[in-house]
Every structure is written in C-alpha cells, then in structure tokens.
Amino acid sequence: MSYWGQLNLMDPSSPIQIEMIFFHDHAMILLIGIFTLVAIMGIKLLLSNFSCRSVYEAQTIEIIWTIIPAFLLIWLALPSLRLLYLLDEQFDNSLIFKSTGHQWYWSYEIPSLGINSFDSYMIKTEDLSEGSFRLLEVDNRLPIPLNINSSIIATSSDVIHAWTIPSLGVKLDAVPGRLNSMSISPIVSGIFYGQCSEICGANHSFMPIVIETMSL
Structure with missing residues (x-):
C-alpha cells in the first residue's frame, strides 16, 4: 500500500x-x-x-x-x-466540460464534442452491483480524456454547490448565475470519486461525482 x-x-x-x-x-x-x-x-x-x-x-x-x-x-x-x-492556469487548446449542480444531482455538457446535457444521479443502495461503492456510484459517469488538458466549468441552478475530486486536486464552487472554471489534467486512468463539498441542503451527501478517465 x-x-x-x-x-x-x-x-x-x-x-x-x-x-x-x-x-x-x-x-x-x-x-x-x-x-x-x-x-x-x-x-x-x-x-x-x-x-x-x-x-x-x-x-x-x-x-x-x-x-x-x-x-x-x-x-x-x-x-x-x-x-x-x-x-x-487555463489552456487555450483544452476540452471544455460544463457541470451544473442541482438539488441534488449533477448534470453535464460537453459542447466541444457535441454532447448535450445528461444527468448524473446517485445509485440507490438496493440497486448497487457487487463491488460498487455505497453513496458514491452514479448512473452516468463523466468521461475525461487521459493526459490531455481539460477545463471544467461549474455553475448551479439553485444554491451553491462545490464540484470536488480530491485525487485530482479539484474543488470548484458552483454558484448560481456565475461560471467558475479550472483546468484538470489526469495522468492516471481509472474511476475517481468525489462529492459536493458545500452544504447545499438536506440531501447534500447524496450527490456524488464520478469521472472516468480514458484514452482518446
């Protein structure tokens, strides 16, 4: 270990x-x-x-x-x-991903690839498959390219959220009416988990973030 x-x-x-x-x-x-x-x-x-x-x-x-x-x-x-x-630091040639926080789930857009908005909900405990993480698995993961500079843009549709992936060093506030951006450059392939790091309401702990890094 x-x-x-x-x-x-x-x-x-x-x-x-x-x-x-x-x-x-x-x-x-x-x-x-x-x-x-x-x-x-x-x-x-x-x-x-x-x-x-x-x-x-x-x-x-x-x-x-x-x-x-x-x-x-x-x-x-x-x-x-x-x-x-x-x-x-922001890169001009990076892929752009947009993350929108809702009470209590995330929705994503990838405009540079022509992918329209899709929602990412936490999977309920009774629906988890064997080996999955409770309160962390989602039905739709966000795909991120490996070894390529990408930009994540975060905003919110209701209250303040925070898009956070600890292993990537990302903590980005999602504020209603505002766009915050941050560069991410994953160097390890795999699945990475995070959670909303802003107390956004009763179901604050039930809106996990899951990204999957993969080669283009």
Missing part, C-alpha cells in the same frame, strides 16, 4: 495534486522544525536554574528572532504563490 493509502488519503492522479502534496510536505517540514525548536527552548527554560527579575535590552537577539521568522514566512509563501498560479 502507498504512503497516502496508509493515511487513508487518495493517491495523486494529476500534476496539480502532486504539487499540492509537495507543498504539504514542504509546510510540514517548517512546522515540525518550529515546534521542535520551541519545545527544546521551553524545556531548557524549565530546567534552567538561572532566573532574572529585571528586564534587560537585547538588541541583537531581538533582531535575530525578527529576521529568522521573516525568512521562514518567505520560504513558505513563495511555493504557495506558485501553486496558486498553477491552479488558475
């Missing part, structure tokens, strides 16, 4: 999700280092026999503990800004 599988997390299936995991590890190195340093200093202060009842100026140490955190923040901010720009 992979490292992320042992943590009950999904393996990355797109370049964006891989970059997100790299940034997570980058930030964890910084946080663990800060926690370790503060813990060591705290233990040393607790075990120290020296004490001071008056306050003395220490310009040098104040400069040091101001400059070092500033460098640490820059070390954290630069990869974060790079990742934000990667998330907003």
Whole structure:
C-alpha cells in the first residue's frame, strides 16, 4: 500500500495534486522544525536554574528572532504563490466540460464534442452491483480524456454547490448565475470519486461525482 493509502488519503492522479502534496510536505517540514525548536527552548527554560527579575535590552537577539521568522514566512509563501498560479492556469487548446449542480444531482455538457446535457444521479443502495461503492456510484459517469488538458466549468441552478475530486486536486464552487472554471489534467486512468463539498441542503451527501478517465 502507498504512503497516502496508509493515511487513508487518495493517491495523486494529476500534476496539480502532486504539487499540492509537495507543498504539504514542504509546510510540514517548517512546522515540525518550529515546534521542535520551541519545545527544546521551553524545556531548557524549565530546567534552567538561572532566573532574572529585571528586564534587560537585547538588541541583537531581538533582531535575530525578527529576521529568522521573516525568512521562514518567505520560504513558505513563495511555493504557495506558485501553486496558486498553477491552479488558475487555463489552456487555450483544452476540452471544455460544463457541470451544473442541482438539488441534488449533477448534470453535464460537453459542447466541444457535441454532447448535450445528461444527468448524473446517485445509485440507490438496493440497486448497487457487487463491488460498487455505497453513496458514491452514479448512473452516468463523466468521461475525461487521459493526459490531455481539460477545463471544467461549474455553475448551479439553485444554491451553491462545490464540484470536488480530491485525487485530482479539484474543488470548484458552483454558484448560481456565475461560471467558475479550472483546468484538470489526469495522468492516471481509472474511476475517481468525489462529492459536493458545500452544504447545499438536506440531501447534500447524496450527490456524488464520478469521472472516468480514458484514452482518446
């Protein structure tokens, strides 16, 4: 089993999700280092026999503990800004998919391929076939081409939804009267599951998202 599988997390299936995991590890190195340093200093202060009842100026140490955190923040901010720009990048030659959220199901359109709107409903538990995932399977999956840049456009017909595929690093708000877009580039073939990540009503947990990546 992979490292992320042992943590009950999904393996990355797109370049964006891989970059997100790299940034997570980058930030964890910084946080663990800060926690370790503060813990060591705290233990040393607790075990120290020296004490001071008056306050003395220490310009040098104040400069040091101001400059070092500033460098640490820059070390954290630069990869974060790079990742934000990667998330907003759009490709001119990409296929376009439109996703519309309803209470409580999704409908899709693929205008570049001439495919009109089709609905995607969750399959009821009693209708599931053997080996299917409860509350995650749908009757119509969205086909996404493999190793090709695609753009997903999300909107809503009623309330705010969120089109989310964790393993692809996609979380796109579907807002009524607005079109939000995001690029997706799957690099692993298979079936990927997601759910609406916005509390949209009573059946919020019963509108799953399933895409199937396949070669053209």
